[in-house]
Amino acid sequence: MKKISYIDLLKERNRLKTKFENSNKKVRKVGILSNIIVSQAKEIFEYYLGINDINSSIQVGNYDNVLQDSIRFAKSDVLCILFEISNLREGFSYKAELMDKQTMTELIKQTKNEILTIFNYLKSCSMVIWNMFSALPFRNSNIKQSKLEIICDELNLFVKENAPQNFVLFDTAKLYSRISVHNAVDWRYWYLSKSLYSIDFFCEYAQLVVPVFKRVFGKTKKALILDCDNTLWRGVIGEDGFNGIEMSSKSASGRIFEEIQTIITTIAEQGIIIGLVSKNNPQDIDNVINNHPDMIINNNHIVIKKVNWLDKTENIQTIAKELNIGLDSIVFIDDSDFEINLVKGILPEVEVIQVPEKLHNYPLLLRDYLPNFLIINETAEDKARVVMYKNEQKRKSERLAFNTIEEYLKSLELVLTVFTDNESYIPRMAQMTQKTNQFNLTTIRYSESQIKNFVADSQYSVIAINVKDKFGDSGITGLAIIRYETDFAEIDTLLMSCRILGRNIEKSFMDIIIDTMKRKGVNRITSKYVPTKKNIQTKNYYLLNGFEVKEKQNLQTTFELKIDNYSFNNLTYIKIEHGK
Amino acid sequence: MENRIKELMAVVFDIEINEITDNSSPLTISNWDSLRHMNLIVALEEEYNIEFDDTEAMDLKNYRKMIEMIEKKLT
Numbered sequence: 005m006k007k008i009s010y011i012d013l014l015k016e017r018n019r020l021k022t023k024f025e026n027s028n029k030k031v032r033k034v035g036i037l038s039n040i041i042v043s044q045a046k047e048i049f050e051y052y053l054g055i056n057d058i059n060s061s062i063q064v065g066n067y068d069n070v071l072q073d074s075i076r077f078a079k080s081d082v083l084c085i086l087f088e089i090s091n092l093r094e095g096f097s098y099k100a101e102l103m104d105k106q107t108m109t110e111l112i113k114q115t116k117n118e119i120l121t122i123f124n125y126l127k128s129c130s131m132v133i134w135n136m137f138s139a140l141p142f143r144n145s146n147i148k149q150s151k152l153e154i155i156c157d158e159l160n161l162f163v164k165e166n167a168p169q170n171f172v173l174f175d176t177a178k179l180y181s182r183i184s185v186h187n188a189v190d191w192r193y194w195y196l197s198k199s200l201y202s203i204d205f206f207c208e209y210a211q212l213v214v215p216v217f218k219r220v221f222g223k224t225k226k227a228l229i230l231d232c233d234n235t236l237w238r239g240v241i242g243e244d245g246f247n248g249i250e251m252s253s254k255s256a257s258g259r260i261f262e263e264i265q266t267i268i269t270t271i272a273e274q275g276i277i278i279g280l281v282s283k284n285n286p287q288d289i290d291n292v293i294n295n296h297p298d299m300i301i302n303n304n305h306i307v308i309k310k311v312n313w314l315d316k317t318e319n320i321q322t323i324a325k326e327l328n329i330g331l332d333s334i335v336f337i338d339d340s341d342f343e344i345n346l347v348k349g350i351l352p353e354v355e356v357i358q359v360p361e362k363l364h365n366y367p368l369l370l371r372d373y374l375p376n377f378l379i380i381n382e383t384a385e386d387k388a389r390v391v392m393y394k395n396e397q398k399r400k401s402e403r404l405a406f407n408t409i410e411e412y413l414k415s416l417e418l419v420l421t422v423f424t425d426n427e428s429y430i431p432r433m434a435q436m437t438q439k440t441n442q443f444n445l446t447t448i449r450y451s452e453s454q455i456k457n458f459v460a461d462s463q464y465s466v467i468a469i470n471v472k473d474k475f476g477d478s479g480i481t482g483l484a485i486i487r488y489e490t491d492f493a494e495i496d497t498l499l500m501s502c503r504i505l506g507r508n509i510e511k512s513f514m515d516i517i518i519d520t521m522k523r524k525g526v527n528r529i530t531s532k533y534v535p536t537k538k539n540i541q542t543k544n545y546y547l548l549n550g551f552e553v554k555e556k557q558n559l560q561t562t563f564e565l566k567i568d569n570y571s572f573n574n575l576t577y578i579k580i581e582h583g584k
Numbered sequence: 585m586e587n588r589i590k591e592l593m594a595v596v597f598d599i600e601i602n603e604i605t606d607n608s609s610p611l612t613i614s615n616w617d618s619l620r621h622m623n624l625i626v627a628l629e630e631e632y633n634i635e636f637d638d639t640e641a642m643d644l645k646n647y648r649k650m651i652e653m654i655e656k657k658l659t
Contacts, residue, residue, distance in 0.1 A: 011627045014595045044623055192625070194639045203626050441617060451609070467618035537614045 010203050017047050020054035029059040032221065035077035037065040038086040041199035045084075045206045052073040052210035058217055058427055066541075067198070067440075069506035071118050074125040082220055084213065085122070088200060089137040089156050093476045094503075097142050100151045112155060116162050116413065121406045127168040131220045133213055134158050134167060138176040141189045141200065172216055174209075184209050198503075215375035224378035225355065226329050227277035228268065229320060231338040232311075234291055235359055236268075236280075236301065237261050241288045247458075252298035263367045265300040267374075272305035276377050277327060279308040281336070286311040309521045316343050317350045335373070356564045412578040413507055420509065421583040422466045422516055423480070426460045432480045433468055436499060441538040443510070444499040445531070445545065463488050464496075465520055469513060470583065471504045478504055484517050493521050495531040497573060511573040512580060514549050518570050527567055534560045586651060592631060593647075596624045609646035616653065632658060 024031075034053070036045050038191040053060045063080075065073035070087055073557070075245075079082050088425070090097035092115060103111070125131050130234045137156040146151040149157075167173060180188050182203060190202035198482035201209075218224055233240040238257045239249035250258030251265060272278045278301070282289055289311045293299060308327065310319035316338075324331050331353040338344050339359035357373060361367055423429060434452040441447065458464040469482035481501035487494045491580050495517065500510060521529060531546050550570055593608070594601040597615040610616040625641050628634070628650075634657045636644070645649045 009627075009630045010623070011592055011595055041619055043619055102642075190626070191624070192641055193619070195623045196622055196642070199619055199622070203623070341644075439618075500643065507652065538617075 008207075013051050013207070014047055015383060017051035017054060021050065024054070024059040027059075032060045032081045032217075034057055034060045034062045034217075035065060035073075035083040036062060036086065036440065036545035037067040037070045037073050038088060039070055040086070040088045040091045040191075041067055041197055042086055042201065042206075044199070046202065047202070048206040052207070052214055053097060053217060055265075056214050056218065056223075058221060058223075060217075067502045071122055071125075072409060074122045075409075075551075076184075078126055078129050079127060082217055083126065083129055084133045084135070086135045086201075087119075087137065089139060089159070090142065090200065091198070092155075095476075097152060099476075100155065101222070103151070107475070108132070108151070108155075112158060114475070115159060117406060119163060120166060121412060122165060123168055123171070127170065131171060131216065132168075132171045133174050133216055134163065134171050135174045135176045136163065138180065140177055140180045141185050143185075155201065156573075160182075173383060174213065178419065179205070179208055179212060215525065218376060219378065224333065225276075225335045225376050226281060226333040226378055227307075227323070227327065227335070228377070229279040229281050229323060229334055229336045230268070231316075231340070231343065232280060232284060232292075232338040233547065234284040235337055236265060237292075237298075241292060242284060245534060246291065246296065247331070250298075251296075257363060258298070258362055260366055262298070262300065264370060266371055267367065269300050269305055271374065271377055272301070274377075274486060277307045277329070279310070279323055280306060281310045282317050283313055283316070284311050295517050309387065315346075317347055320347065320354060321352060328408070333378075335376070337370075350511070358506045394534065397521040407465070410577065413535050416475075416507070416577075417579075418473050418507060418509070418577060419579045420482075420512055420516070421470040421472075421581045423470065423583045424520065425464075425466050426468060426583070427456075427459055429480055430455050430459060430467050433466065433483050436480070436483050436501065438498060439501040440501060441536065442502050443505055443542055444497075444536075444539050445542050446497055447497070447536050447539060448497055450497075458485055465524070467517060467520060469509075469516065471507075471509060482509065482513055484513070486517065486521060488524060492505055492528040492530055493526040495529065498531070507578075508573075508575060508577070509578065510545065511549075512575050512578045515572050515574065518567065518572070518582065529565045531563045531565075531569060532560055533563070585654070586642070588631070589647075589651065589654070591630070592627050593624060596620055596627055605646065606648055616645075628654065634658070 032053070036049070043064045046064055049062045065077060067455055068091070070085060078328065093099070093111070100108075122578070137159050139150065139156045140150040142152055144153055188202055188205040188208070189200055193199040193202065230236055237251040238255075238261055239248040241249055244510070251261040253259045253262055263483035268278060273437065280289070289309070292307070293301070293303060310323060312319070320334065320336060321331070324334060327426065331351055335355045335357060336347055336355045340348075341358070344356050344358045347354055357369065360369055370393040379584070389516055406415065430452055434450055434455045437448065437450040437455070455466065458466050465488075467484045468480050471478045471481050478501075480514055481504045483497060483499050484495060487496050498517070500513065531551060532548060533543060535543065546563040551565040553561055554564040555562040588606045590601050591605050597613055597620055599613065599615060603613065610621070622641070625636055625644070629636065630653060633655065636653075640653065657658055
């Protein structure tokens with residue numbers, strides 16, 4: 005596929021965006037959910053959809069919140085889900101191998117529950133593209149399956165059996181095989197920012213799923229119009245004669261056309277309109293179609309024929325009229341530069357494919373294009389499979405899926421451990437103030453020595469929380485710094501790492517903070533929200549916790565709360581412990 | 585070269601080119617997070633046909649260092 009440099013892609017995407025804004029073209033809502041960082045997909049998707057004349061606004065869900073976000077994103081026009089096996093739990097790609105059998109069984113069961121819950125939330129979404137699990141980036145032995153691979157197989161099977169009908173299953177392994185793992189994965193992204201896929205991966209992925217988007221937005225191809233000489237067979241009927249043209253395995257180049265005719269027959273049987281447009285004597289062409297022993301395509305497959313000496317653009321327009329289909333739903337294949345450029349120039353809506361000079365690439369080229377066709381007739385087998393899956397799905401979803409987010413959170417067995425003024429976590433706490441952007445109310449950056457002073461100073465409380473669930477420990481991932489004044493206390497800093505969001509931990513954390521202040525005899529609390537480009541999600545955090553707005557100044561909002569007015573959340577599914 | 589690098593940074597960080605100064609770093613540009621940093625690395629590698637290992641990539645976190653490192657790689 006064509007390669008554009010990343011910088012040119014970004015610029016072109018910006019240009020397209022401005023163009024769309026001025027044209028009032030309908031904006032398509034597209035969501036991308038993942039349990040790893042995939043935000044670089046936004047611009048890349050907008051570019052590839054843009055060059056296909058689809059104006060999209062891509063929204064990327066929160067890190068590792070696939071289940072929680074599937075409610076919020078259910079109204080998307082198209083939703084892509086990249087559930088990455090390697091981050092099923094922190095460090096899972098390498099920890100899986102050492103995991104004991106019971107934990108593993110438990111984790112697989114839990115993941116299946118999560119998947120089913122996602123399926124339930126999204127079964128009415130207009131289109132969901134689900135990436136199948138793949139362990140390929142993690143270089144496994146060729147002769148022995150790793151645990152990671154076994155889990156992938158088991159989960160993929162489960163997905164195939166249970167995915168609702170509006171789901172398209174995208175085979176990620178095929179993408180790896182197209183561009184190689186080496187190009188699809190950038191380990192620097194992985195270790196630096198919990199992102200695994202390279203820019204190349206997203207470019208390839210976007211191009212491969214564009215046909216799905218086209219299908220949703222009614223931009224599919226319905227008809228394939230073909231030239232005959234050197235397009236359906238090797239040779240020119242008018243010159244080489246009935247016995248001189250080749251389209252069978254008797255010769256190497258004939259074999260290529262046998263394959264081409266087979267592919268065309270297959271899509272004809274799936275409901276694609278096949279037409280011929282050829283500059284020839286009609287009797288010659290009819291004779292080949294009716295009588296040539298090597299012809300695979302026959303009159304049952306060919307819906308319309310324009311064999312004459314007229315301009316091909318004229319013939320194509322007539323076909324569009326007669327069949328009552330739009331020019332933009334027609335694909336035209338020809339071997340001649342002249343015809344291809346003519347159609348391109350006069351009927352730009354028609355998609356053209358030129359038979360490649362290197363003939364051996366012809367079947368691949370056609371195969372790559374097939375997803376753009378609207379396949380109407382499913383085979384009986386396909387239909388039976390769908391019914392089978394649906395029954396299976398019903399049976400399993402009754403047994404497994406969570407009914408509510410709370411039920412899901414409960415199953416995680418979350419434990420928060422509170423560390424107040426703890427010296428050993430000073431480096432981690434300083435690091436969090438420097439690195440955390442999204443859930444950070446004031447975004448004040450502190451050095452280790454500053455944090456050290458706060459820990460030692462009785463005018464401050466420094467509260468860190470550790471989060472773990474039954475599958476693993478996320479470590480110290482939340483921090484609050486409280487400063488005590490004579491008649492009130494101020495929440496100077498409040499932040500949480502994005503990897504623990506979506507679990508209602510922020511509610512329990514507020515309980516913990518208020519409780520700490522209560523014990524110190526505080527009556528009145530003030531707090532601030534200082535907006536940045538990243539922390540918009542915390543804008544209403546204090547309001548949701550019962551604080552009132554005291555003052556708004558230079559974008560920053562100051563809140564106040566009388567401590568007795570606070571109602572504790574006391575979430576039953578988050579256990580709170582105090583550490584030493 | 586410096587102007588071109590500023591242009592790349594502006595496009596990757598989605599900011600105006602005049603927001604970038606000699607002292608620019610993740611502390612002065614809020615869009616310069618670890619992910620966009622890697623995106624910038626990829627853009628620089630493509631532009632100059634060079635490669636950074638992970639320590640170098642980590643080390644490039646201000647504008648001046650970036651210029652120096654690229655000049656060194658190109659000579």
